[in-house]
Amino acid sequence: MTIVLAALVALGAVAFLTVTLVDRARDAKQPPPLASHAPGVQRITVQRWFSIRNPPFGAERADGTKVGLSAAKPAPDTPSDALPLYVAQATPQQLVDRNVRTGDTFTALGLRVTVLKVWRMPNPEHDAIDVRAVPA
Secondary structure (H helix, E strand, O other), rough: HHHHHHHHHHHHHHHHHHHHHHHHHHOOOOOOOOOOOOEEEEEEEOOOOOOOOOEEEEEEEEOOOOOEEEEEOOOOOOOOEEEEEEHHHHOOEEEEEEEEEEEEEEEEEOEEEEEEEEEOOHHHOOOEEEEEEEEO
16 A cells, blocks of 8 residues: 555656646747848847837838837737737837737838737747838
């Protein structure tokens, strides 16, 4: 009886460790490296904060002025294949936000933005959007 009980405890411990390691590996999963290095293509990663004056990512309009780009954690009602993308300028202060999906194209604040891929990862901290942002 003791051997059977010890075997069950050991089996439970192995199962617990396996599940824990699989969950950690799943949570650590990130998008693969950005494959295309064409002009205007970049990966916008989800940020904890966003500053219109100092955006983490950006693109240039035809006149050379900068426009900020940022992604955010999705709200609970955001579709599973979409992420919020923000396009912003500091002066005058303007912000365009939309939930984007792979294949979306739109024009905002002098940029033509094409969504190449939306990466929804098991851990939302690793979500990202691959975009091509060129002057409109």
